[in-house]
Amino acid sequence: MKKLGFDSKKYIEEQSKYILERVNNDGKLYLEFGGKLIGDKHAKRVLPGFDEDSKIKILQKLKDQAEIIICAYAGDIERNKIRGDYGITYDMDILKSIDEFKDWGLEVNSVVITRYTGQPATKVFINKLEKRHIKVYTHEAIDGYPYNIDQIVSEEGFGRNPYIPTTKPIVVVTAPGAGSGKLATSLNQIYHESLLGRAAGYAKFETFPVWNIPLKHPLNIAYEAATVDLKDVNMIDSFHFEAYGEVAVNYNRDIETFPVIKRIIERITRHESVFKSPTDMGVNRVGFGIVDDEVVQEASKQEIIRRCFATEVFFKRGLADEDAVNRIQLIMEEMELKKEDRAPVLPAREYAAKLNQTANVSKSPAVMAFELNDGTIVTGRTSELMDSSAAAILNSIKILANVADEIPLLSANILETIQTLKKDNLHDKITSLNANEVLIALAISAVTNPAAQLCYDKLVELEDVQAHSTVILNKDDEQTLKKLGIDVTCDPYFSSENLFYL
Structure with missing residues (x-):
């Protein structure tokens, strides 16, 4: 069972109460x-x-x-x-x-x-x-x-x-x-x-950075990793320390603009501001909901790795600049993290290398690896029938449902009909089925196939699964995996030389 590091119920109660206190003070x-x-x-x-x-x-x-x-x-x-x-x-x-x-x-x-x-x-x-x-x-x-x-x-x-x-x-x-x-x-x-x-x-x-945990806590560093494109940097709130002798964490933009914002509020209200620091302006109580710091630290380190992959993919797509890539790599080094510290990364790459040797081709095939919530690693590869995301989903729910690999889940007639539709009627250049199309086929097959129904019922257990792809996913697969609650990363390589059809 996944370890918990945060108490949401306690947080919601604490946060609601604190906001109401501010309302009572300000009207x-x-x-x-x-x-x-x-x-x-x-x-x-x-x-x-x-x-x-x-x-x-x-x-x-x-x-x-x-x-x-x-x-x-x-x-x-x-x-x-x-x-x-x-x-x-x-x-x-x-x-x-x-x-x-x-x-x-x-x-x-x-x-x-x-x-x-x-x-x-x-x-x-x-x-x-x-x-x-x-x-x-x-x-x-x-x-x-x-x-x-x-x-x-x-x-x-x-x-x-x-x-x-x-x-x-x-x-x-x-x-x-x-x-x-x-x-x-x-x-x-x-x-x-x-x-x-x-x-x-x-x-x-503003939930992050968390003001009442250390500056270099992985949770706060994960916020920096998530905002490398904005160039946000966590800093000690010097105004807060000077006013209260208490260390608090904020980020550069809020600290830099605080004196100006404070003066604007004072000019508007014609009264001295009650705010002595940018931290005073916040109502963030998320730090008080942490119940297991070790669990939070490990989860935050995994998020930093995930953000590293995401930034490199954005750069490859032309959506991020080189400064963002350099910044995330510095964060990785600062935290002494490697991409391979993410569990599904090596299995995906190793399977792709094995397939590459077998096929004797110059370009590695697309492979997806899932780390299920019990730690089991499941892989899937792109074939003429379906892409790697779809294959990994089917392979995973078979394992979760204890359905033997040789038992078919999807009707061959349904799959062939969908491929024919894509090729002949929709004039799609890529006829292998993506994750969304395979899920629809699974839902149809579940009506008459008990094994498909068993596996269909296990889709809910894919939430919080960690996944890695050896190539950049297309938008359809990326969104389908997110809707299932799967956290996916990708190596920064395009699946083909095509500019539009990926």
């Missing part, structure tokens, strides 16, 4: 939410036992007192920026988030488009939202933000951007990703609240 709280509100896979991986929906469950406990503003930077919409975890663009992620918030019973107040200058694709997105009765506000960029305080806190700064009417004591300000304008939107709201004679406070809910 109204603009709460900037960093990271993912729903499905926080990073936190789940580095904190075994963490409920990936903890944040949304915290908000659900507070739903009668909370509403949500979603921010989106117009430039991200315009260039179709993609979320790597879901493989969808930021505008589609906002639509997805609105649906999910409603499913959780949470009220979405509006969407605010930041740094808007009339960009054409953003106009289309605004129109799409308004046609679905979603309120949309637009904010212009403010010259000199965040350093020109006289300009920012004036009629020509925050005064030019509209106020978003809110009715709840907690206003959650969230976004699809970093740089979306969450802080500026929160401060803009506080500025207008002040003009209306109403007191309002600000707080930041």
Whole structure:
């Protein structure tokens, strides 16, 4: 059984209580939410036992007192920026988030488009939202933000951007990703609240880095590994140490901008800020949910290795620069980690090398290795019938269901029909079945084949399985494995010389 290092129930109770304390102190709280509100896979991986929906469950406990503003930077919409975890663009992620918030019973107040200058694709997105009765506000960029305080806190700064009417004591300000304008939107709201004679406070809910564990703890280093593209660096919060004589960890951007943000808040409220450090601004209680530090440290080291593979793949695809690759490699060396410390890596590579010798070809075949939750290693390879992801899934659920390897799960007629459809009707150049297609075939076969039904029922046990591929996966397989809850890494090699058909 997988060891747990984190108590989610304790965390949710502690975090909810602490947020309410801030509301009671400030009267109204603009709460900037960093990271993912729903499905926080990073936190789940580095904190075994963490409920990936903890944040949304915290908000659900507070739903009668909370509403949500979603921010989106117009430039991200315009260039179709993609979320790597879901493989969808930021505008589609906002639509997805609105649906999910409603499913959780949470009220979405509006969407605010930041740094808007009339960009054409953003106009289309605004129109799409308004046609679905979603309120949309637009904010212009403010010259000199965040350093020109006289300009920012004036009629020509925050005064030019509209106020978003809110009715709840907690206003959650969230976004699809970093740089979306969450802080500026929160401060803009506080500025207008002040003009209306109403007191309002600000707080930041950022899970990582964890302020009350050591700077070089693997959990905090894993955060650096996850943000190498943003060039975030963890630092000791010098303001916090000076004020309280207490060591706290924060990251460079928050520490660098803190004096300016503090002065902006003081200029708006005309009172000395209660914040003496960027750590004071946070409401993060995740460190208090850790119950087994050794388990968390090991999970964090594995996440660093996973991020190393991911960064190299992004670089190969042209989505990351060389600085990011160099930075993640330095982190690996600092933590004395090797890629082979990830359990499925060597089995996948060794099987590929063995197949390469047998076939006597110059290019190694695609191989996928799974490490099941009991430590068993299962492999699969690409063939004319199916790709390596599909093969590894079938081989794994056979083992989990104690079904002999020679017993067929899928009807040959079904597989041939799907391949014929792909080739003759859909004109697909790749006819081997991918993971999604094989799962559909499995579901159909389970209706009449008891062995297929047994294996189908074991798909749920693939959650949290660790996987490694000797080649870069196509987007379809990557998303299917993620939906199954499988954490997959890839060696940074393309599966073929084709540019489009991979």
